[in-house]
Amino acid sequence: MPLLTFILFAPAAVGLANLLLPRGRLMASLSVLTFGATLVLSIMLLEQVLRFGVITEWDGFLYADALSALMVLLISAVSLGSSLYAGRYFQRDLDDKAITPGRVREFFVLTPLFVAGMFLVVLANNLGVMWAAVEATALSSVLLVALYNRPTSLEAAWKYIMLGSLGLALALLGTVFVYAAACKSNPQPLPSFNWSHLMTVAHLFDPKLIQIAFVFALLGYGTKAGLAPMHTWLPDAHSEAPSPTSAMLSGVSLKIALYALLRFHILTTACLGSGFSRHLLLGFGLFSMLLAAPFILVQRNLKRMLAYSSLEHVGLICTGIALNTPVTIFGALLHMGYHALTKPVLFFAAGNIHQTCHTLELRLIGPGLVKVVPATVLLMALAGMAAIGLPPFGLFFSELTVISGGIAAGQIAVSVLVLAALILSFCGLLQQFTRILLGTPKQERKDPGTRFDGVPAMAFMLGTLLLFSIWLPESLRKIMHQAAGIIGGTR
């Protein structure tokens, strides 16, 4: 069965089908069904990759190794959660007249296309096609950021597309440099630009070209991944987008850009055989973590605070990979997965709070939210505990894995910096959450929605997180070790 083809085309087809469907309810259910199906398909893909190592389709145009399979799984899971949440969320927005039916359709058309773009990023064999797919994800999500058409959301969308496109132009330049290296090492007029081919000849490439290519790719894909100091679009876009989109942007879109960057990192390391790309990644990762922590502490807007927390987590993933021991890379991949399951829950809860309080300003929301929307607050508190890295949730283990791996590798200074940034943001998030969730409400608020709005989606994500925190299935562990091997260059 052509698994990769199905995974790629199912969401794209649904996006187009949603253009024709009459009602929002139908579009939402169709999306849920599709992403449920792609989740099943991605689990099948996982099994296949475990059995055969690498899967290709269309004459090698589509390519899936352990790293791709892992990313496909993440995209499917987060998309399913997000589409589960989106139906009720937009129904309530429509009831409040906060949005027009046309815009809801826009959401249900663009989101599957956005997902299809992300699938293409991780399944494309050709590095140039991968670039085009990353650009496609940026283009399909920018109108989602501007969905509410408020002046602030237009501003956020403008910054997002401008910075994103400038960054991606640099990434394209990096891609061109890699292709130039491939041309130079190969007398044929049109050498293959496929990943599977590049890796076999990487040692022949001109080191200088590859170095400059990696710098451009780092600046370019790093912008899209939200690495500091190119992160300035991130809090704007994540706070102004509708909550289901914020969840997608933060949960997977950042990691997709990071995936693209990782491919360049693997190639650069294979060519140079040195720590050139690793040191750069380490610098950007640590800087992102250290920058995010104080911004979380002083943040006045709930979703902006969550966005800065994403910045910190992306920094940690980068740092873990840059430390480059099997343990830390495994920890970073684990962290990637756990964060993808945690952050959407927080954004869903923030969406509920926004619809109840009609503001995201922390000062105006709290305190005493627990009396107004108890179910949302309970789930948000649990996800908050996960996000700040408390057991029994997985982020605690993955953070510990990265730090202990760092110490074991003799990188004491880095580990201490990581620990300091984690503790700072721990304090920040804890203080902000307790401020709004607990206590007695100052003003009378009635909850116009039903009490259990969005609870199924949040419970699904949180339940999965808890399950995989306690029990990581053998196949998943194996695939992560393989992916870590690919990144570390041992396979």
Added chain:
Amino acid sequence: MQTVTPAQIGSQLVTLMAALMLVVQLLLVVQRMLLASIRLFAIRSFFLAGIAGVIAFFHNATHVYLVAVLTLIGKVVFLPWLLNRQVRRIRITQEIEPMLNAPMAMLLCGSFTLLGYVVARPFTSLERLGNNTLAIAITLVLTGFFLMFNRRKAITQVLALLTVENGVMLAAVALTTYGMPLVVELGIFFDVMVAVMILGILVYRIRESFDSMDTSKLSQLKG
């Protein structure tokens, strides 16, 4: 008389057109009228298409012809038409108000050109056709970045983005034999078209809610 091989003629043509791209770019930097800027962009894209055409002709590469035709249709005809229509539809004032005045901008772009040559120096041995094309490509990218920050009107920022993209495509031609593989060229082409259309939608919406196209008014989100 010295005989000139076809390859040399091709190489000189490429060099000539790349140089013309640089000249047009410098004109664009000091141009104050919006519609004229769009026309300059069309002319610069025309030279890019010309370079692709020359390479296709002298190397008998069919797929590069396709790239040349796509550039001609997309960036010389369609995008300028789209941007023109946008400008007329929202009836914006013609004049661009740059942050830096023209002599300053020119001076800066002169130094960008120098920088471009310095950066491209280690890689000149890689250029297959023409001389200095990589240096010009890097200059285009740098001045594109400069235009982005120097001009506050949303449409001129779109033009800046297209400048950067032109520069990258020129680099692709300069560094590789026949540019990128066809599937990649097609992907990039459609991305650029869709990007400009989406930017058009955004510009229109910004104009509707801010009653202005000045992106320096987009400054409510901080921290």
